Amino acid sequence: MKPLYKTLLLAGSFLISFGVDAYDYDPLLMRAQATMFPKIILLDKDINDKHDDGNITILILHAKQESAVAENLKDLIVQQYTNHLGKNNLTVESVDFDNFDQERVATAYFLLKGTKEIHEKITTHAASKKRLVFSYDYKDFTNNALISILMKEKTYIYLNKQAIHSYDINFIPLFYKIVKVIE
């Protein structure tokens, strides 16, 4: 009953936000992403170099008007992992695009819908630091996001082939067996 409750609650918040910005976030997809993206962080072979003394930080970046969505997403992740990811502490933060501070380097970035310009600014920053960038929408791969998830008749994990070289991230080989690589 508990997961179902959370899903309904998230769906409600998404419906509210969608009502304001007219972007329809699929709550099931959002939940799936909240479940899988942190785990994908651990598939990075160099993850130990990318957290701060065992603290893994996921920074959710969103448009100002989608802070509720971001918060809900944050809550989903926190609820899912209760501040622990593997042996590491997990911190999930959300910040709107305008307040994105390039000085602050997170372990991974989660992009919600935004403009191409702001997305590219973030992806460029993340790539320079060899940090993962998840995007809610795989179409944001054009903005150089690295990983996304799509749910159709089955769940697909997309990997941006164009971007993978610029990020210079090495996943464990198994990961490449299950992802769908997008040109």
Add this chain to the structure above:
Amino acid sequence: MNKISLSIKITGVFAIVSVISVLFFYVVFSALFERHMKQTEREKVILIAETIEPMIAMNAYLGLSNESKAISSQLASRKYVVGGKVIVNNESIWNQKYNEGMDHIHIDYAIKDPVTGENIGSITIAYSMESFNEAAAQMKKEVFTYLALMSVLFLTFALVIRYQLYPLTLIAQRVKSYKLGDSLDFSSIRMETETESISKAFSMMVDNIREYTILLEQYKQSVDESSIVSKMDSNGSIIYVNDEFIRVCGYTKDELIGSSCELLNDNTTNKDLPKEIWKDLQDKKIWKGVLKNKTKSGDDYYVKSTIVPLLDEQNEILEFISIQHDITQVIQQRAQIMRQTTDENTGLPNRVKLAQDASEQTNFIFAIFSLDNYDIIKNYYGYDAAFLTLKNLAIMLSDLLEPQKVGVYKLASGEFGFLANESLDLDWFKQICRFSIEKTESFIVEIEGDAIDLHASVGLTSSKENYLSYSGLALRSAKDNRTPLVYYEDQDNLIAQYENNLNWTKKVKSALAEDRITLFVQPLIDASNMKVTKYECLVRLIDEDGKHISPFFFLDVAKKTNLYHQITHRVISTAFKVFSQVPEKEFAINLSAEDILHSKTVDYLESQILKYNIGNRVVLEIVESEGIDSFKEVTDFIIKMKSLGCKIAIDDFGTGYSNFSYLMQLKVDLIKVDGSLIKDIDHNPNSQVICSTILKFSNELEMSTVAEFVHSEEVLAYVKDMGFDYFQGYHLGEPEPIHNLLQ
């Protein structure tokens, strides 16, 4: 039972080896194949598990359980996967049941968390062995197909080989039916290179056999012509004899064939010989030796024989062949040579054999052993006794010396030769010779009831050249010096002696020829009236310068030749002739043992006594110092002379071996005491005691006594005082020529 042909053997061996090889490889490869295939099948299943495990693990990690199920359920679609299950996080995401009894392999594979590596589940796959079974069945099929093909191949191979080897069979048949003298024809036989070689080899072999047969025939003919050939069967029965055999033994062929080979044996020499021969032959040994056989007429003949047992392939005796050569003539010649080189009486090798043996030696030592009193034995007891003595002595010497490696030879008269083996040294040989002398002197020969002592002397030399002369000189020296053994080493001295002897011999001979042997007489004074009543005749040799030579210089030399007896004869004849003209005077003639034992001398003396009839005036002086050890001969002589009226005197009494008992037996009339006892009797107590004893004894036996060597008035006074019956010496009268008595 027919033997299996070579072609079948070759093919069979090939087939057996090949089938065994194929089966062996089949078994080995089957085992390897099964193991390998099962391993491969297992690896295939593991590969399947390895392939899907990461996908399942990753999907499970990412929470994509549907994806995991989808991947797991793909297992069911794999060919030969007959069942299994996938469990992730304790949840069975795929499970397919299967028949446990079917032939399959089963693997469990762990699913591990891709991040932590911890087990999060498992994959179980049951995999059918159908694929393996199909492959194994296929392999078996191929192996049996191969074996079938191989059988056909071997059958063909056998036929080909048989075809190829068939000419060999034909060659074998021709060779088997070949008879000596036939030609061996292989022209109708199909020839390959190898069979042609074999047929040529057989042809060459046949040619060789033919040549050898011809040679053997010629050998046989040669042997038959030159030897006595016979063959015996394994039981010893004669089955073949050649013409020479028949000619030699004198039997006919019909008499010989089927007879025992012992028919000709002469069993008189060694009865065990046929048994020994037969034992050797039965032991399959070749016997070689000389057989003494008898001809049909009973004559002996000798054959040098070689008897060979002929054996079959199983080494069993088939028959015996005997090849003999008639050596009767050789044996007879050898016996003749043996007779020529052997002394008939003693059986010892003689002087001829000594010369042969001596010529073969390099380290040379030789001795002449002489029996000193041989002549006495021979003259008194006769030749038979002398020969018997020599025979017994020869046995004793052979027994004594041959073990010491000394050859004993019989030489002339009473002499033996000792030839030392080359290994003996001179000192040891001298010891041996001395020992032989000692043994001889303790060796008593009994003849006609008398025990005769033997005396021997030995002359030695180590000079191979003129060894008989040198050892003879040494022997003569030994006898002259009364030394048992002399070694011829002072060559110059011996030669000088020899030359001296030779010189004196010449002088004596010429003196006899020219009548220069004459007599001196020395008076014997009768103590009762101090008048001359007797004369002693003393021989002298007048040399070419007219000097009178004492017998001291020539008599010993003369004794070594027969001149001595001529001198004695001259003395006897002169003495009798002169004293027959001098009445009333007695005259004494000296006689040695040689004279007494010399029958001609004794006969001559007897004839002179009878001729002049003055035996009662004759005194015969026997020299005591010469050792009258031939007692019986001397006794007989004395008895004979006394019967003719002669008196007997013992000359030089006191120097020889005589004792008073001896004098009693000889029945002498006069004792002439030796000059050595008289010459210093006036002041020598020993001489006085001895002479006193002699006088006392002679008085009791009624023998007269003569004191010789009376050279002074003192001596004369003393001997007169002692009671001697006669005196003789320079003080009373020097010797003078006998013819002075006639003036």
